[in-house]
Amino acid sequence: MRWEFNFNVPTSIEFGNGTVNNVGKRAKELGGEKVLIITDKGLAQTGILDRITDTLDQEGVSYLVYDEITPNPKDVDCVKAYEKFRDDNIDLLIGLGGGSSMDTAKAIGVLFTHDGELKDYYGFDKLERKITPLICIPTTSGTGSEVTTGSVITDTITKQKEAILDIQLAAKLAIVDPELTLTLPKSITAATGMDALTHAIEAYTANVAEPISDALSLYAIELIAKYLPVAVENGKDIEARQNMLVGSMIAGMAFDNADLGAVHAMAEPLGGLYDTPHGVANSIFLPHVFEYNISSNPEKHATVAVKLGAKAEGKTVEEIAQEGVVLLHELASRIGIPKFRDLANVNPEDFPFLAEGAFNHLCTITNSRKLSKDDYLTLFQKTYGKQLVTGI
Numbered sequence: 001m002r003w004e005f006n007f008n009v010p011t012s013i014e015f016g017n018g019t020v021n022n023v024g025k026r027a028k029e030l031g032g033e034k035v036l037i038i039t040d041k042g043l044a045q046t047g048i049l050d051r052i053t054d055t056l057d058q059e060g061v062s063y064l065v066y067d068e069i070t071p072n073p074k075d076v077d078c079v080k081a082y083e084k085f086r087d088d089n090i091d092l093l094i095g096l097g098g099g100s101s102m103d104t105a106k107a108i109g110v111l112f113t114h115d116g117e118l119k120d121y122y123g124f125d126k127l128e129r130k131i132t133p134l135i136c137i138p139t140t141s142g143t144g145s146e147v148t149t150g151s152v153i154t155d156t157i158t159k160q161k162e163a164i165l166d167i168q169l170a171a172k173l174a175i176v177d178p179e180l181t182l183t184l185p186k187s188i189t190a191a192t193g194m195d196a197l198t199h200a201i202e203a204y205t206a207n208v209a210e211p212i213s214d215a216l217s218l219y220a221i222e223l224i225a226k227y228l229p230v231a232v233e234n235g236k237d238i239e240a241r242q243n244m245l246v247g248s249m250i251a252g253m254a255f256d257n258a259d260l261g262a263v264h265a266m267a268e269p270l271g272g273l274y275d276t277p278h279g280v281a282n283s284i285f286l287p288h289v290f291e292y293n294i295s296s297n298p299e300k301h302a303t304v305a306v307k308l309g310a311k312a313e314g315k316t317v318e319e320i321a322q323e324g325v326v327l328l329h330e331l332a333s334r335i336g337i338p339k340f341r342d343l344a345n346v347n348p349e350d351f352p353f354l355a356e357g358a359f360n361h362l363c364t365i366t367n368s369r370k371l372s373k374d375d376y377l378t379l380f381q382k383t384y385g386k387q388l389v390t391g392i
Contacts, residue, residue: 020055037049040069052137
């Protein structure tokens with residue numbers, strides 16, 4: 001654990017049932033006169049978008065809607081939106097939806113305020129100024145993008161996910177309303193919930209973890225382990241939805257300050273190549289990477305296992321941590337996460353390419369245990385079940 005650290009939460013948070021009704025007032029307070037709402041067609045066809053536009057109408061705030069967001073947002077889609085609206089004098093952005101909508105909104109904000117291409121800003125702290133003011137409104141309990149300072153975009157040339165990481169990306173305001181998640185389908189609830197759990201576990205076990213992120217991570221793990229199965233089983237359970245949204249949000253704060261690890265390093269190349277939903281990819285790799293990492297810090301992995309429900313009495317630290325592996329597999333199975341080999345289009349011949357992408361990913365540096373390209377290849381193979389791998 002680091003004992004010299006900085007901890008930032010640059011986004012104001014408004015949390016609670018019905019807070020979405022305040023969007024119009026908050027937009028006006030932020031000086032919004034011409035708002036661009038970034039969302040997807042699914043949400044555009046629900047009453048959620050109407051609730052946003054109604055509040056803007058009530059406050060006399062003009063708006064336009066871009067509803068062409070897809071999972072694993074691509075650079076070309078961000079450019080398409082920018083070119084469509086760059087002459088419309090947009091002075092406020094609203095990212096409405098999951099991580100894809102919010103990350104795209106951040107990227108569009110970069111294009112509105114900076115010269116050049118998105119690729120010019122991949123990496124850490126390359127922005128020259130703040131982006132267009134942004135309100136983020138999550139409708140899933142997964143990415144935590146409403147409180148993070150990053151935007152993950154798929155580069156369509158390299159087939160790799162890239163990240164713009166800069167505090168200047170942060171939303172001015174996150175309006176976090178559990179009611180917006182009540183109609184989320186089981187499969188999306190499951191995948192996004194496992195994404196949030198991955199954020200919390202990786203932030204806690206990362207080699208750059210620090211005390212505040214640790215505290216947030218452990219509480220997030222506890223909440224998600226308890227309430228994710230409930231939310232999947234009964235999406236109308238408002239208590240479960242509230243706790244999942246808190247867990248997702250504070251896991252986002254944790255990893256935004258402590259970083260992530262090899263699960264994300266593996267999941268993002270997979271999403272870049274096959275367009276696999278990010279939460280599904282994280283869910284698939286999480287138990288295997290967790291097991292690989294145990295030897296680097298058995299105590300922390302055992303602590304995670306206990307938060308997941310492992311019984312500690314009469315066991316060694318390593319045995320407790322290993323029970324965490326079992327619990328992660330069981331949780332994924334219980335809520336319907338597919339197996340790696342059951343994903344469409346996955347070809348084991350691509351594993352060397354994926355291993356290369358994982359090894360070069362920024363999160364490899366902060367994973368709790370070092371990995372080589374061969375280690376990643378072994379993990380891809382083990383997860384797929386192509387060969388039996390032991391002793392890693």
